[in-house]
Amino acid sequence: MLNKKQLDNPDGGFETEGPLICRASRRQLIMTIHTDIAGDFADFVSRARFEDIPEDAVEAAKKSILDTLGVVLAASGVEPAVRGLTKVAMESGGGTAESTILGFGGRAPAMMAAFANGAMAHCLDFDDHAPEGHHPSSSIVPAAFALAERVGGIPGREMITAVAAGQDLFLRLRRNVGWKQDWHLTTVLGVFSATASAGRILSLSKQQLANAFGIASMQSCGTMELAYGVGSDLRGMYAGFSSKGAVLAALLAERDISGIKTVFEGKAGIFNIYFDGRYDKEKMLVGLGNDYAGGSILYKPWPSCGASHPYIHATIELMKDHGLASEDLEQIRVHVGDFQNRLCLPLESRRKPATLADAKFSIPFCVAVAATRRQVSIADFTGERLTDPRVLATAQKVVPVLDERFDWKMKLPEGRVDILTRDGRAFCRTADDVPGGSDTPMTWDYIFDKFSDCASFSVAPPSREAIERVREMCRHLESLDDVTDVMRVLAGDAL
Template structure:
């Protein structure tokens, strides 16, 4: 009787350990570098603008321990596990971090984990960092696209801990056996229900990447020390796929071109600091307002056509129209559309305690009315939202939010991401100088030439 095929955990571990810089496609290399610059910038901005992260940073400082890795934005060092926790929390809390073409976020878990381990280890080259990030992004995309998701789990943290473990383990130079063990250990931190994302009044939606980054570093370090995992992690009778997705997954697609096609090459970067699933509505609103030079005061109603996931950003409607926290504001479709209409754009400065009380934005938000449209329900790719503006004089303007800035159709360039990094850095608690900003921008673009990737963090210190 033939032996059953090896569990996917072994195939994934093989691919990660076997990855070499020379075999990476050019788009995967570029995506890894762009994601590093983008994520570092978002962390800096978060430290200066999002009060929800202060508790995490305070806890990290109170915990003490060996000064192994940098706590970005606030300065100082902490044990690698705790630095990953703080930096991961900041990496996602503005909802400004990168995403896959199908939604969800890998880099806000992957990059804080990889850099924390790299600082602890020392001497990790730019090429090795690129390999680690590309491997993590690839693992995330393969898992994200090939499971029977019912929108019940927060895939960014459920999958993100494995992606971050892949990156951290690759930085450490784990063996195939150790990497397999690390995935098993990481499963102890694979968690997060969608109520945490969709519910109102909580800080958790903003900081969840901190938990997956922390869990990943913990897993990789324990595996390095000999802690064992489980041989049938993903496909066992009570394994990951059975427990989280009722056994619905596509094994062949997960394995297709593994080690050849690195799917992080399709990573997308955000122009606006808000949940990506609202960007098509934001874009449609900005286009209508600017193209027709509409005055918000003359608008009677802004209809936003929504599918099942868009609708989560609209309920309860009155709460979404007037969010009381910055975390909720970035996930509130009526508020985001109102900001887009009033500001004709969106930036980090539109999400402050004072901005939440802007009377013009709040008045515009009361004009936003969600309209159900099942054709916009989220399957694999989320269909673009549609906006209809009805003026008091009876005129109507309608647009579907296609070609969104930062989308696959209109991707952000290196120059775009460099500008975003500069804007984010200027919002930091202690903004780096223009020279520091320029050095980090160029060093990241040329990351493969650095002997030590963590030089980026020393420049920002």
């Protein structure tokens, strides 16, 4: 967006005085006279109909629901930090026991259940993501299900509509703002997409939804130091804050609490403050209500940061193709762009991560696991595996090489791995056809298997019968009369 003073200097810094101009291109400037885009988003969410959602977006919503529920269950048994958070959520509940806390069992008010389940949804960094990076569903699904349990009687078609609308909104925002790898986009933007889904579950009016977006801005926050720093448990649990904020915003809006009317486009709105006024409103609105972007969402084959996946894939393939063992290796060079390099520094800390969260966001450690075991699984990020001497020895051989070809400009970049052996051989591979990528998407069979595996790591694993039933319920969610049944089965309350 440009203002009037920028017409003669479109490359200048953003000023917030004067009427805003929507830029289709530098040569074509179109005045906008309608209200903040929050009103357009609210109108879209309130009018959305299951019948109008494209098949690929319906399938993505259902896959994301099952996928997210699975990784929540796995986190309950793998990530020690969630025990303290879940205990706080239960102790802080106070009110009506409305919604299920997965894995640990028990019920809490919807807002606190969303907090606990949302925190677990990203703990393993195994949740879905946009092709451009960042995670829509770890905030959306916990918020939507917490309120669905509070309300009761929400049919599967309505849950799909709520999730698909939230996913579409997330992608429209993510793809059309100018990002400098400073603010943490998933938490800055994710609270609004989760609020869209939460508001839809509550059947909020257009005006109430617009208010909810304004209220949700109070939880729109977070910087990329979550990824760049080491030693913090928050890197894995951030989605809980977005889920909780979304539920709170929707509930307050339901009580007709008014929100900020110009939350996105105002002088100090989200777009101007977080993104220096660099956003494309026209693209955000093109096809809104008809073209749902959720069909492009990707599902992870490995429980680690998506930026590590090209290196994991290239390493596994090189080790297999050339019959190598980790003991054969002299050095593993990972060609990294700007963002990936930050996941290699400080190098010694990344080679020997101190926490589960640090391990998942360490390219040297993930590559070492891939080279040592020729696979990467949930079990590789459990406590005892973090100190495996073979993996740690291999990690010492991983050396980052800056390569601007792999800078993160829009879609998650590829990467290159060079392996040098102790007997003088050299092998290299540029990652392509990475499993779970846009060209190699995951099928329902994979999502089923992933869910079953994740559920087995739960602090209280569901029975085989419950796992199979939930898989089928989510696969055919549109035929379900009440999505609460999914949570009841996972909690062991019904079979």
